[in-house]
Amino acid sequence: MKRCYLVVMAFLLVLAAGCSGPAETEAVEENVTTEDLAGFVREAADYAASAGEDAAFAEFNNEAGRFSRGALYVFAYDYNGTLLAHPYEKDAIGTDRGNWIDVRGLPAIRIGAATAANGGGYIAYLYPAPENGSIDETAGDTYIPKIVYVAPAGETWWVASGVYLSGAAGPGTEPYPEPVSAMVGLVERGAAYGREQGAETAFAEISNASGMFVDPEGHYLYAYDYNGTLLAHPHLQDSIGTSLIGRQDPFGMENIRALRDTAESGGGFIVFVWPNPEQENRDELKIGYVLPVDDTWWVGSGVYLSEITGESAPLPGTLKDQGA
Structure with a gap:
């Protein structure tokens, strides 16, 4: 299988879950393969199946928990588009994001839900790059490609994690895949x-x-x-x-x-x-x-x-x- 190395912006990779990240956190870069990303999400889905929803949500929302590993973390949605868990967007938990579209009109949450319901897999979409420790969904010129892996975690909900494409920020950065x-x-x-x-x-x-x-x-x-x-x-x-x-x-x-x-x-x-x-x-x-x-x-x-x-x-x- 081809391995794609991706740049991870630590703690600031949000799939349409809110408009800001933790302002005190600096972005760092780490190499992560798409296989790493998929394995991380599948591990979270297995944990949810064994521990149950309440324990899984608590763990996914824990900034120091087992599913917040440096630059990677897990978030969760139900199949109606409601955000169920996110360690860095707690204020958005419980909100309906099902009709969220990226800056070019791609319905990312709906595609994520459909992919998870079909057994899981990779999706892609555009999302703002972190600037000054926060993410602004209204800043259309900051949107760049991301890759996300999604997996079903139960009959009614799914989990995911994502990373930006290497070098997608533009000229002078690391090369694209x-x-x-x-x-x-x-x-x-x-x-x-x-x-x-x-x-x-x-x-x-x-x-x-x-x-x-x-x-x-x-x-x-x-x-x-x-x-x-x-x-x-x-x-x-x-x-x-x-x-x-x-x-x-x-x-x-x-x-x-x-x-x-x-x-x-x-x-x-x-x-x-x-x-x-x-x-x-x-x-x-x-x-x-x-x-x-x-x-x-x-x-x-x-x-x-x-x-x-x-x-x-x-x-x-x-x-x-x-x-x-």
Whole structure:
């Protein structure tokens, strides 16, 4: 299995549980593999099964407890989206976070709940990086990608823990995981090519399945205008010239609109749901990166979550679809 090393910001990794962390705590960085993260969460789920809910909640809420290990800690939600336990957001416990969406519209808590209800696994989303010892959900320009592992802890609730992607804070930091770094470079080259060569030449090259913008790992570039019309794509030739702005994923996110909005705001990361051809076109979370080319069109690419974690990560349907 591929091991992805991630940077952990100590005590400040919050999955939509509140707007601030402990102000006196400084962020530190530690290398943690995705396997480490999954093992930590599964251990917490096993503890909940053996100790019972009350004891588990008490332990998860304990800043000095067995599930607050330096940079990692466990939090818990029920399947309605209510925060049940969190060692550093006690004021938010009992609040409904089920409809929380990240800065680009991804319903992270609902996806976490659906994944946990399906047996658990990895999810990804955007969340603010800590600044001056706190997290501000209203600061849209601080959102960066995170990876979280979720697991069921009982019939009505689930547990999770998460870490930021290494280097996701931007230039000058530690490098991204290799697939993400390659994908970002592809988008940067594509945007530069479009500016230098012009739209017509760029569209032809982007749509070439054996061209310079399809790499050996299968990552590819695509281009849209700001109305959501597909302008170039190596694998969706029949859809070129069609507006996909209203396309919705199974969780209700209009992902082309969200990608467009990201490009329109200057570009950057986004997490969205898209079918994975390597998984029989089942829906999977994808970490995308987009950049504007000019004021009429933009380019983007993405990396499936399974490429980073090394584990298959198809998404289940919504909880409603599962009869929950």
